[in-house]
Amino acid sequence: MPDSTFRLTACRGLDPAPEKRPCPHVLPHDGGMADSLAAALAEAGWPAFLAATEPSIRRHQAIKLVLAGCPNACAGPQVADFGLIRACRPAREPDRCTGCGACAAACPERLITLAPEGPVIDRKQCLGCGLCARACPHEALTLDRLGWRIMAGGRLGRRPALAVELPGLFSDAEAVACLARLAAFFMARFRPGQRLSALLPRDPAALSAILRGQAAAPAPRPSGGPSHGRRTARRA
DSSP: OOOTTEEEEEOTTTSOOTTSOOOSSOOOOOSOHHHHHHHHHHHHTHHHHHHHHOSSOOGGGSEEEEEESSTTOTTOGGGSSEEEEEEEEEEEOGGGOOOOOHHHHHOTTOOEEEETTEEEEOTTTOOOOOHHHHHOTTOSEEEEEEEEEEEEOOBOSSSOBOOEEOSSOBOHHHHHHHHHHHHHHHHHHOOTTOOHHHHSOSSHHHHHHHHTTOSOOOOOOOSSHHHHHHHHHHHO
16 A cells, blocks of 8 residues: 555455465455555545654554455454454354264364254354365355454564454444544544554453444543654653
């Protein structure tokens, strides 16, 4: 992306190079998510805000966005300000199950057991990779609900931290709206030198309330402009 106020990285499954074979792990998607996220930041006012606040934008000040096409998460959404992982919630068709065990064998986490009523998935631990549904020769498991896992607040650097994941699976529109609220949250609390991850709660429920728009509106920034914030950051 040419805009220096954010950096967007997508795994090769979502942004394949023409000369390389398609990624076998990427889950179905409509495409265009990268453009939608960029548009959401622009509409939220983030590029104009940072450009006006920081005359010389450094690489670490840009919001880092990462898109991954499956739970392998090769592009590293866990260490991004805002990361999306494509995932699914397999649906069961018990009447089609023959008990062959192909789904259980395909699950890397070993979260599927076979029961008389068909395959049983440990939903709490399931990563939503869809390998079980792809392996089933009888369509007893299908790629039913597709969406995005959302995580926010990750970073590398001197004090690295893993992102916090929101509960649930989100549609394209919901994920885009979450990013817009994240940008609004950051702008309301922005201080030069302050990383976004340091401002976000580490509790998934509290973070979810912010990104879903269920938290109280952020307090306005104190007056004083960017130079006042820079002096405060130095004293801290």
